[in-house]
Amino acid sequence: MKRLELILSRLLWLVPTLIGLGVITFAISHVIPTDPVAILAGENATAEQIAALRTQLGFDRPLPVQLLAYFQDLLRGDMGVSLFSQQPIAEELATRLPATLELTFAAVLLASVLGIPLGVVSALRRNSAIDHALRIVTVSGLAIPSFWLAIQLQYLFAMQIGVAPLNGRIDGFGPEPVTGLMLLDSLLQWDWESFWGALRHIALPAITLALPAAATIARFTRAGVLEVVTSNYVLYERAMGLPGALVTWKYVLRNALISTVTQIGLIFGVLLSGAVVVEAVFDWPGLGAFAVISIIQSDHRAVMGFTLWAGAIFVIVNLIVDVLHTLIDPRSTR
């Protein structure tokens, strides 16, 4: 089984990849001249105080020793604690993951709902006015700077029209966390006020992220549908309304959406490692914001933890995408 072989070999490579990533991140986070100990000690700290603290934290040990210690801890499943909050990194990440996860789900869902129908319509009415108009829309969608769009949406919907909030996930703290996904939690607790609040809050950041994603999805869907229908004229005729249209659609879509699904997977992976800019503009309390603050303060273990998380997501999503490819298209098993 070539497929199994591929999966196994890629899984085996996951370990050295993550180790490599760890080494690189460690190196990166330690060449930064920002001294986390000085930040921790505060504005009024004395030189002796900083030195004492450095020794106490083990930051005066040679770097290779520190790196080794880190990996030893990691093997025991311990990512260490944040220098500033004193909380386990795993917990810090887990605290912020639901916010990022929820935003990612919302954005990908929105993008798919918009992108797939647009792509299908575009393909079926190829070279029509609609196709050209949609082409302009999708090309534009990929060209708008997301931070600029975010700001404009904020002014339009929060300040001018006043239908959406400016920032944040919810007013106050929202429903008691169960899954951490606020929309889901409020539903589980039958708390419609929170649900509505969370929905209003997630709208603008989700739209900002969904727009370029929808453009990508529409383009891939268009290409996929075109490829299937043009390669089989009979199918095209049937899809256009001849008897058995429903069955045909099932066939067309299943084969046409292969690359679309792949793209959705990749977008999901990219957003999961934190949409830094959009999270920053909307004060979204997710992983992206955590990554930025950690690296700014040189909270080494937090930076390492985040990078390993993002790296693992990246590798796994790629692996899944590749495996999907081999399932769908046997030629790509080389």
Added chain:
Amino acid sequence: MSAPNHGFLAGAADIARRLLRDRAAMVGFTLILLLVLAAIFAPWLATHPNDVYEIHTARRLTPPGAEHWMGTDRMGADIYSRLLFGARITILIAVIAVGTAVLVGVPIGLVAGYYRNWFSDLLMRLSDIFLAVPQIVLAIAIAQTLGPSIENVILALSATYWPFWARLVYAETRSIKNETFVEAAIALGASAPRVMILHILPNIASAIIVRTSIGMGATILTAAALGFLGLGAPPPTPEWGRTIAESREYLPEAWWYALAPGIAIFLVVMGFNLLGDGLRDILDPRIRRGGRGP
């Protein structure tokens, strides 16, 4: 792509003819041309060329008018003039960052794709690792270590972009290596570098060109985002992303502040995307439209 390359010049002329007929690609080409012209002739086109470094605190935040076509910024400098000079920075970042990524990524992809051994695997896993480093983490780290500057934005972008080209070239090389003309060349005793450079590279060039054009647009967006986050060029550099970041504290009252740079970024990125689309249709119909990322 079974035919070996021949008549490269004739091919180029043919491509140009077909591009001219593609209206969308021509729009893209025009936009890019405008960007280049703005960059070259900035000192002559600008109404206040000195405002790149001069300030006039008494004229802060003036709305657009006869004197300042696009208004002034928080230091009283002319936004229109700064926008023109900003085009230079945009080109500089896009060309050098993508150029470096191509120069590093293509050879690695070629070598890894040509040989089938542990070394190929190692190279590709290495590129996976670099691809997995979150760009923002790297960009902030570089900005903190070497100071925020255009050069360091370029460094951060190239460091995270080269694997895209490495992967592309790797896949293309693998698929082309079994073609008859490549096998023939090897059988005739051509050295490995010779096969790679003379036989494989010309035949995968179109894929690289298409990727590069699309990549330019994505690079400009990312660079602007880094400028927006304050990781790019320091003041008084008229970088567009930075201008938008500055404008935030004056919005929506100073509506003109972010408008021009925002539209400028949008048009330039669209230009590269449209051109890239057109090139792809002509050069490499196998690749489907779509895709962000460089």
Added chain:
Amino acid sequence: MIPISRRPLLGLAAAAAATAAMPREAHAADRFVYANNSNFDTLDPHVVFDTARVAVRLNFYDGLYRWVDNPPKLIPWLAESHETSADGLDWVFKLRRDVKFHDGSPMTAEDVVYSIERILALNLGAAPLFRPLLEAGATTAPDAHTVRFRLKEPSAIFGSLVPDITVVNSKLVKRNERDGDWGRAWLARNVAGTGSFRLRRYDPAVGFIAQRFPDHFAGWGPKYLDEIEFRTVLETNTRVLGMIRGDYHGTDGYMTPDQIDRFRASDTVQILEQESMRVFHFCIHNARAPMNDIHFRKALVHAFDYDGFINDVLKGSVVRNPTIIPNNMWGAPQGLEGYKFDLDLAKAELAKVQAPLRPITIGTLAGFSETEQAASVFQANLRKIGIEARIESAPWPTVSSRMRNKDQQYDMVPYWKSTYYADPNNWLGELYGSRYLGGGNVSYYSNPEVDQRIERALVSTDQEERQRLNEEAARMVFDDAAGVWIYNTKWFGPYSKRIAGIRFCPVGSGQDMRWAHFA
């Protein structure tokens, strides 16, 4: 004891129980919401000592004394009174007998002793203020309501430091200690204080919600806030727009006049205006060439367009401050006029500089656009006298940590020297005294004449002498052009028009919420 706010991904089973145990939040309309410009990554009162997170120390905890009003004055708080021995070494505080922690247990001298020992042992936050004066174990509790501090050396400023001995519930913290960590991991996420408010929910990524503590020893007036929320909103513009929309009821009072104008134009926001003690200046690295040459520094102080910056960029909202000591603080030199913007004079001084010129680096604070604007004004004028200035913007933690390293310190940094304690030493001593080299003295300035006066002022108990010494030392530093001093900030506190009773004090920056209420 408040459970930490953790967000389990899969904890469906525990959900029902948690929901039942917690009272619902007050309706949003009854909650005071403050938009904070920094994130609360920890709630521990002893590990951070910055203005950005002062809300935790002021609202959850109490000190022996407390700073209130403007100009700041000390009022008895957890302690009723104190006495000092003749040699100035023994400080004995009498504690109130009616103070309760949030869990209902009484506060005693034992808690105060534990708190100061914890500060000294953790060696973070306010520790640098206390470590030169107090050894571990030098604080004792003769009885349950008396605390005795035995200082290493006499100190004129110890009295102004005691508000920063924030008292934690020693029994509760000890129960949650882990491997001798003084309860650090636990106190980062929980509150064990006597303060006016008690923690209800906390999320390091979002902020905290706190409820009024009805049993607070100081009692409550007829009106008060039942629930307060401090929410992290990093972007200045979002804080401004959120205030205008009415999402927030208060935010930081040190915004640029551009923002103040926007508040004034809105009908939801009131601006409370107060003199403050926060001097904006360019700190100069005095130990590095060419800044170690007095002529170069004189060129610098004459090359900044003070009037242009204050009148155009800051729209005349602040007044010039000629030295580092705020004009409204005693010890500020009387009748001293600040340096004038004069490029010819600057050029003349520059001509006398021996060392070769080089581009100089100005480190500005990302997110504080005023520092960048000041640097841009400076940059443009320095260019006219032939000095190239490079601006490097970085977030405050980065800038601050680089400032404390002599080799990494920028050539100049524009920033505000805030009030940590209301004594001239907070500004003059900390920035220009040799005893603070490697610590607060980030201008790397050292002058034995100045040191002699600063040292004497630190131990003298004669107020008149202390004032004279500070004035003399400030003049010397001024003559040496050791910094580019620009203005003393005014505090323009933006609060919702629905809010009344804000009691501003430069030390707490208007974040002490126990006196505020909805109008």
